[in-house]
Amino acid sequence: MRIELPPEVTRRLGHLLFSIPLPPCRPRTTWRIGPAETYGPVGVAAGLDKEGLYTRFLSSFCPGFIVVGSTTPRRRRGNKPPLTARLRPLSFVNAMGLPSPGLPAVLARISDVDYPLFISLAGFSPQDFEIQLEHLGRYAGPNIRAVEINLSSPTYKGLWDRGWDLESKLPLFLKVGPTADLRLYFDLAKRRGYGLVLTNTLPVEDKRLGAGRGGLSGLLLYPVLLKMLEKARERVGRDVPIIAVGGVMSCAQAREVLKLADGIEVLTGVLYYGPLLLKVLNGCSAHRPPPHTSA
Ligand SMILES: Cc1cc2nc3c(=O)[nH]c(=O)nc-3n(C[C@H](O)[C@H](O)[C@H](O)COP(=O)(O)O)c2cc1C
Numbered sequence: 102m103r104i105e106l107p108p109e110v111t112r113r114l115g116h117l118l119f120s121i122p123l124p125p126c127r128p129r130t131t132w133r134i135g136p137a138e139t140y141g142p143v144g145v146a147a148g149l150d151k152e153g154l155y156t157r158f159l160s161s162f163c164p165g166f167i168v169v170g171s172t173t174p175r176r177r178r179g180n181k182p183p184l185t186a187r188l189r190p191l192s193f194v195n196a197m198g199l200p201s202p203g204l205p206a207v208l209a210r211i212s213d214v215d216y217p218l219f220i221s222l223a224g225f226s227p228q229d230f231e232i233q234l235e236h237l238g239r240y241a242g243p244n245i246r247a248v249e250i251n252l253s254s255p256t257y258k259g260l261w262d263r264g265w266d267l268e269s270k271l272p273l274f275l276k277v278g279p280t281a282d283l284r285l286y287f288d289l290a291k292r293r294g295y296g297l298v299l300t301n302t303l304p305v306e307d308k309r310l311g312a313g314r315g316g317l318s319g320l321l322l323y324p325v326l327l328k329m330l331e332k333a334r335e336r337v338g339r340d341v342p343i344i345a346v347g348g349v350m351s352c353a354q355a356r357e358v359l360k361l362a363d364g365i366e367v368l369t370g371v372l373y374y375g376p377l378l379l380k381v382l383n384g385c386s387a388h389r390p391p392p393h394t395s396a
Pocket residue numbers: 146147148149151170171185193195197199221251254276300301302317318319320322346347348349366367368369370
């Protein structure tokens with residue numbers, strides 16, 4: 102007999118478990134995703150550890166890296182629950198509404214975590230990103246290996262339909278969703294030396310959620326990811342580092358994706374199978390060199 106708890110109950114129980122500070126895994130391998138050095142190709146996607154509260158727990162399961170956030174410049178409240186709903190097979194719809202205690206609080210919390218981390222920034226104006234990049238420029242330690250610019254949350258409701266130039270000493274990755282003007286972002290990444298994170302969730306209607314709509318993640322997103330990856334590689338060539346995210350939860354998928362991508366991120370797979378999936382996926386894919394390096 103399988104007991105299925107309501108998603109909100111699972112989320113609260115998960116919060117307690119994931120807050121346990123475990124010692125970090127010490128993998129013997131390193132990996133490069135463009136300019137960012139990690140412990141392996143498969144990391145934790147933005148959204149699981151939004152506040153930097155789960156970083157220590159997750160680091161014990163040998164992810165290549167952990168993306169913390171998305172953060173906003175100041176504290177921001179999210180949507181009203183229900184925030185998540187399950188979909189078969191192995192998928193979710195969520196409408197968290199980009200809640201955050203604010204970048205300064207998150208960064209202070211993770212400053213002494215000895216593990217490769219990325220920070221994902223969310224913003225509702227170019228200044229929101231600039232303020233956070235400036236803060237990172239001053240206070241980010243050597244554990245922060247890269248920054249993701251989240252231009253694709255369904256919460257934005259189509260706000261970001263153009264790119265603009267951003268400056269940072271840290272490597273920048275633009276996180277682009279399935280409904281974006283892909284060519285525009287692919288060309289911007291190539292011109293400015295940014296990396297790409299493909300994809301964010303797919304906006305869908307779902308009356309079970311407090312917001313009435315949200316973002317689809319998990320296995321149902323995987324075909325969308327593959328199409329975007331192919332288009333991106335065709336357009337940007339081998340020079341732009343690409344991280345693939347969307348429904349990856351098996352070794353076969355990880356190997357398929359790494360033919361085109363330099364790294365992978367996983368979120369829904371961790372919710373369905375638990376954090377040990379991170380160790381498994383890194384173990385079965387880390388021996389392949391990233392596609393932009395000559396073997
Ligand atoms: C509950 C939840 C919260 C998320 N929050 C964020 C976020 O804050 N920032 C972001 O860039 N992506 C966020 N995402 C999107 C994921 O990072 C990822 O792009 C998407 O879920 C597809 O990967 P997956 O199928 O492995 O989950 C969130 C996804 C979920 C399910």
